[in-house]
Amino acid sequence: MIELNDKQIAEFCHLSYTRVDGLWFMKVEERYGFDEALEIDNEVWKVLPKIQARMLKSAGETSVSNGMEALFQCFTTKLTLDSFTYKTERFGGNDGFRVVITKCPWHEQMVKSGRENLSEKVGTQICSTEYSTWASEFDDNIRFELKDQICKGSEFCVLESLH
Secondary structure (H helix, E strand, C coil): CCCCCHHHHHHHHHHHHHHHHHHHHHHHHHHHCHHHHHHHHHHHCCCHHHHHHHHHHHHCCCCCCCCHHHHHHHHHHHHHHCCCEEEEEEECCCCEEEEEEEECHHHHHHHHCCCHHHHHHHHHHHHHHHHHHHHHCCCCCCEEEEEECHHHCCCCEEEEEEC
16 A cells, blocks of 8 residues: 555545546536536535535634624635635625635636636536535525636736625
8 A cells, every 4th residue: 555645645535626626527517518517517516515504614713603704714715725826805894804816726727637628617607516516505694796707818816705
């Protein structure tokens, strides 16, 4: 057996997670077409963020498990684990925050696979679904608004939480 350190284990799991998502999508697309694959993928992204958010909420050492602060802590952890490059800004006291994504690994994967022309369509639908599901896990009155997206030609993705 090969002995792996924690970093190698994490890289293996992350690589598997990202690759299985892409492979799954392409196989569904081969059988049913792009639009149907995107619709099914969107259904997956209505559930996966719930699983991720609940796991991070239970793993967190914060006394806050709901609300804007908990969303901020868990969501930025998720972005880091998913290899996004980003910065955050608070606004309105603790009533909101902005995430400026400078590197989106999902878009980069689309570019690497020669599917950049489809990235906007995927990003428009999946990011909206994923981020709104994330927000709803912390408070039904919190929502995310996508101001800009890399896949739509912007330099950055800009995501704002609103209460």
